[in-house]
Amino acid sequence: MSFRCTPLLFQTFTTSRLMSFPPKFLFSVVSDIDTYKEFVPFCQDSKVTTRDEKTNLPTTADLTIGFRGFSETFDSKVQCNPEKLTVLADASHHKLFSYLKTQWQIHESSNNRSRVELSVAYEFQNPLYRFMSKMAGQAAATDIITGFVAQARRKYNNQIGFKV
Numbered sequence: 001m002s003f004r005c006t007p008l009l010f011q012t013f014t015t016s017r018l019m020s021f022p023p024k025f026l027f028s029v030v031s032d033i034d035t036y037k038e039f040v041p042f043c044q045d046s047k048v049t050t051r052d053e054k055t056n057l058p059t060t061a062d063l064t065i066g067f068r069g070f071s072e073t074f075d076s077k078v079q080c081n082p083e084k085l086t087v088l089a090d091a092s093h094h095k096l097f098s099y100l101k102t103q104w105q106i107h108e109s110s111n112n113r114s115r116v117e118l119s120v121a122y123e124f125q126n127p128l129y130r131f132m133s134k135m136a137g138q139a140a141a142t143d144i145i146t147g148f149v150a151q152a153r154r155k156y157n158n159q160i161g162f163k164v
Helices: 023-030 033-039 127-159
Strands: 011-019 043-051 058-067 070-081 086-090 097-108 114-124
Touching (some): 023 097, 033 058, 043 070, 070 097
Antiparallel strands (some): 043 058
């Protein structure tokens, strides 16, 4: 999956954050799809449905997204690559979307810091959903990565035994 050749008709948003955590730790937070319901805005449920036999990383997952009284569940094909520090998800096969691809990329930086990038490209089949999603726009990406930052801090503090 790549975002370099994404057709212009799809809505696309990208955001990133520089964080003071090691890249492998952040990869573990991004690839923990079962916890998305705890920190991803509008995500009402998240469940890994299959895992890679060797790595135990997700290969398919179900997400339930709700917004203003609407709720939809869809499955995604997931590719987690711990060497490249990427998590890719594709739900384009689902009837809800004409196109939906998500990419998390973690880049190692200096002083044990990391840059986390989130890119989402999508197009809903339903014109009403298409209209509603345009209202959310870039703010949705910012809210998702803000939730991710908070989740990373919680998880890190729990690992070191620090209660917030």
